[in-house]
Amino acid sequence: MATQRVVVVGGGLAGLTAAYALTRAQPEADVVVLESSGRVGGNVRTLRRDGCTVELGPDAFLTRPGHAEALCESLGLGGSLRAPDEGASRVMVAHRRGMQPLPDGMALGMPRSVSQLARTRLLSPLGKARAAMDLVLPARDEPEATVGALVGARFGQEVKDHLVEPVVGGIYGGDIDELDAATIMPMFANVRGSLLRALASAPRPTGHSPMRAPHGGLDGVVHELARALGPDRVIREAPARRVARHDDGWSVHLDDGVRLDADELVLATPPGVTADLLEAESPELAELLRRFRLKPALTVVMAFERASLQLPRASGALIPRNAPAPLNALSAVTFVDRKWPARVADHLSVVRTAFRPAHALAWMGASDADVVRFAREALSTILPLPEARWSAVERFETGTPCPEVGHTRRATECRARAAAMGGLSIVGAAVDGPGIAGCVRGATAAAEAIATRISGIRG
Numbered sequence: 001m002a003t004q005r006v007v008v009v010g011g012g013l014a015g016l017t018a019a020y021a022l023t024r025a026q027p028e029a030d031v032v033v034l035e036s037s038g039r040v041g042g043n044v045r046t047l048r049r050d051g052c053t054v055e056l057g058p059d060a061f062l063t064r065p066g067h068a069e070a071l072c073e074s075l076g077l078g079g080s081l082r083a084p085d086e087g088a089s090r091v092m093v094a095h096r097r098g099m100q101p102l103p104d105g106m107a108l109g110m111p112r113s114v115s116q117l118a119r120t121r122l123l124s125p126l127g128k129a130r131a132a133m134d135l136v137l138p139a140r141d142e143p144e145a146t147v148g149a150l151v152g153a154r155f156g157q158e159v160k161d162h163l164v165e166p167v168v169g170g171i172y173g174g175d176i177d178e179l180d181a182a183t184i185m186p187m188f189a190n191v192r193g194s195l196l197r198a199l200a201s202a203p204r205p206t207g208h209s210p211m212r213a214p215h216g217g218l219d220g221v222v223h224e225l226a227r228a229l230g231p232d233r234v235i236r237e238a239p240a241r242r243v244a245r246h247d248d249g250w251s252v253h254l255d256d257g258v259r260l261d262a263d264e265l266v267l268a269t270p271p272g273v274t275a276d277l278l279e280a281e282s283p284e285l286a287e288l289l290r291r292f293r294l295k296p297a298l299t300v301v302m303a304f305e306r307a308s309l310q311l312p313r314a315s316g317a318l319i320p321r322n323a324p325a326p327l328n329a330l331s332a333v334t335f336v337d338r339k340w341p342a343r344v345a346d347h348l349s350v351v352r353t354a355f356r357p358a359h360a361l362a363w364m365g366a367s368d369a370d371v372v373r374f375a376r377e378a379l380s381t382i383l384p385l386p387e388a389r390w391s392a393v394e395r396f397e398t399g400t401p402c403p404e405v406g407h408t409r410r411a412t413e414c415r416a417r418a419a420a421m422g423g424l425s426i427v428g429a430a431v432d433g434p435g436i437a438g439c440v441r442g443a444t445a446a447a448e449a450i451a452t453r454i455s456g457i458r459g
């Protein structure tokens with residue numbers, strides 16, 4: 001039996017994980033990863049400067065469902081995993097009365113009890129009364145609701161605008177009036193009656209953060225994956241342009257006329273790229289993939305003399321979309337030395353801010369100096385900022401897929417259509433994510449399925 005060849009297109013976390021998991025499950029398979037750029041890791045970008053380790057892209061991963069943690073263990077990084085500092089677990093929300101703490105224990109900004117509502121200064125008395133009406137409002141029946149529609153209908157506009165929008169918008173970078181409740185809050189999307197009652201009986205957070213990241217930075221995961229695969233298995237500056245199906249497998253066509261044949265093909269590229277690659281083979285699947293909308297992202301990091309900056313004792317602040325301009329161009333700010341104290345040199349304070357997608361797009365082509373000046377001006381409205389010692393800007397033109405209404409259904413259909421074509425797997429943030437935890441789970445599952453098929457062939 002000839003060695004089975006697997007080509008993985010895309011050297012982000014999903015593609016590298018799929019390749020790594022496959023080499024572990026099926027060591028005799030001939031696996032190769034094609035990455036279009038000169039570096040692997042995709043969105044994972046870690047900055048090291050002046051004794052600081054700062055994430056410009058993803059900051060940490062969710063420990064549920066556990067695959068990302070298991071991957072780190074397997075790579076020898078288990079001992080280096082850290083949770084954000086518990087002493088600064090509070091999250092602030094920018095509000096017209098300055099920054100106010102988000103009440104503890106909320107579920108994506110949704111309150112779990114009337115008493116929790118009563119204590120927060122983020123809502124007016126009227127807003128609190130409207131939210132409590134959730135207990136007596138008639139049941140609703142709206143299939144495929146957005147997060148905004150679901151929360152607004154049950155809790156009213158204030159909970160939607162001052163609690164849920166900043167939290168959900170901050171995590172998913174999208175508009176809560178477009179984001180899919182079934183994908184983002186699956187436990188509650190099908191609740192027809194009171195959300196407060198459903199939330200009260202849902203499992204409570206433990207009080208410990210479910211987020212983890214290697215102490216040395218998330219790019220350590222990328223480097224360990226690439227190292228474990230070895231230089232012959234990871235080919236950089238190799239953009240795939242087209243894939244074609246044959247009787248006995250697939251071929252991948254690169255820019256320079258090179259063709260690679262594969263028994264199994266894994267596409268771990270952003271969904272628009274995956275659609276282009278598959279256009280000739282399955283216009284229907286390509287069309288489905290193009291319906292995943294990507295949100296560009298832009299992050300700015302600023303470092304200050306620690307003695308010159310008074311940060312609240314919190315991991316950061318969320319910024320509601322209805323905050324006054326120019327602050328509303330930003331979705332969140334992380335106080336890096338509060339959240340990850342061991343990652344920042346003692347004499348510095350580091351602040352990282354993320355632009356809302358529309359503003360990220362608008363500022364994508366501006367100079368670093370202009371972007372930093374604007375971010376600084378916007379942030380100064382809630383946090384007086386001294387002169388920065390240094391700053392950095394990172395642009396994510398592709399960004400991340402936004403889980404809009406119908407997302408989970410579309411993702412399932414994509415995977416099913418790919419499987420029906422034989423020897424094709426689609427993995428990554430659109431179909432498995434949008435976060436690292438989902439990407440690692442999806443890539444591992446795809447690798448295990450391929451390994452099973454290969455061992456079936458080998459008999």
Ligand SMILES: Cc1cc2nc3c(=O)[nH]c(=O)nc-3n(C[C@H](O)[C@H](O)[C@H](O)COP(=O)(O)OP(=O)(O)OC[C@H]3O[C@@H](n4cnc5c(N)ncnc54)[C@H](O)[C@@H]3O)c2cc1C
Nearest residue numbers: 010012013014036042043057058059240428429434435436
């Ligand atoms: C600013 C930001 C913050 C985030 N924060 C978090 C967070 O805190 N926690 C979390 O869990 N998630 C976070 N995410 C999401 C997380 O980054 C993604 O879930 C994950 O990195 C996606 O990995 P991926 O491999 O699917 O895609 P990508 O990282 O996009 O990788 C795709 C790869 O494919 C390559 N490629 C593209 N075209 C081709 C081609 N034609 N041929 C070959 N290769 C190609 C690209 O160069 C890239 O390397 C964040 C994302 C961003 C942008």
